[in-house]
Amino acid sequence: MKTQELYLNDSYLKEMEAKILEVQPEANGRYRLLLDKTVFYPMGGGQPTDQGKFTSASWSADVYQVMMKDGEIWHCVNSPTPPAAGLTVHGAMNWDRRYKNMRFHSAGHVVDFAVFLLGYSPKTLIPLKGDHGKKPYIVYQGVLGKDIRGELENKSNELVEKDLKFSWFFQPFADLEKEAIYLQSGLPTNKPLRTLKLETVGAVADGGTQVRSTKEVGKITIVSVEQKDGNTIIKYLL
Ligand SMILES: [Zn+2]
Structure with a gap:
């Protein structure tokens, strides 16, 4: 990958100075750009895309979508003219949007850790995936013979109240x-x-951005625990 992923180490970085490495035309007034580094999270792993602005003395654009394609991070922008490759731009993300996405993403993990602590995963319920956008949910393969909505909400908020720290880093598979x-x-x-x-609970493999502690997530509401086609779908809100 040509782009240094600044958001992987520091999810609280909101701005950057980055050099444009490549420009590809999309539709009318739309281009996609490859940069040498970025604070913008490309949508994936259930976390929505970041948005924001690129500015320089000679050129500016709105960043409406950031995505991972063919192993590279592409910033899709709206602008009447394309920028020149080699130009350095100031990138500023829409932080309110990102911070909300981070809190919802971390909330999904708090619920997932709570399911584990209650003893329901990973044996009875096998974690499949999650989506942390407008209608956040996590999905498990397998079903339980009882309704755990209440106890799961309590356990999740117990973790929030404890203000446990999240940390993220790279390490070998072993x-x-x-x-x-x-x-x-x-x-x-x-x-x-x-x-x-x-902290005190355990770890999972994860690629997205997270808040620093469970307290920052805020109070979690488990909207429903549904069974469908042999899967269990847990919907949550903040
Ligand atoms: Zn995640």
Whole structure:
């Protein structure tokens, strides 16, 4: 990858000075740009895209979407004219949007850690995926013979009240394996993996941006715990 992913180390970075490496035309007035570094999170892993602005003395644009494609991070922008490759731009993200996405993403992990602490995963309920956008939910393969909505909400908010610290870092697969509460299938074993760790509870492999502690997530509401086609879908809100 040509772009240094600044958001992986510091999810609270809101701005950057970056050099444009490549410009590709999209539709009318739309271009996609490759930069040498970025604070913008490309949508993925259930976390929505960042948005914001690029400015320089000679050129500016709105960043409406950032995505990972063919192993590179592309910043999709609206502008009447394309920028020149080699130009350095100031990038500022829409922080309110990102911060909300971070809180919802971390909330999904708090709920997931709570499901684990209650003893329902990873054996009975096998973690599949989550979506932390407008209608956030997490999905497990498998079903329980009872309604856990109330106890799950209590356990999740118990973790919030404890103000437990999240930390994130890269480590070899073998080390992640030792502290992970579960490992998703298909994880690469030949390169360092990004780990999300919740103090006193455990770790999971994760690529998104997170808040620093469970208290920052805020009070969690478990909207419903539904069963569908052999899966359990947990919907939550903040
Ligand atoms: Zn995640």
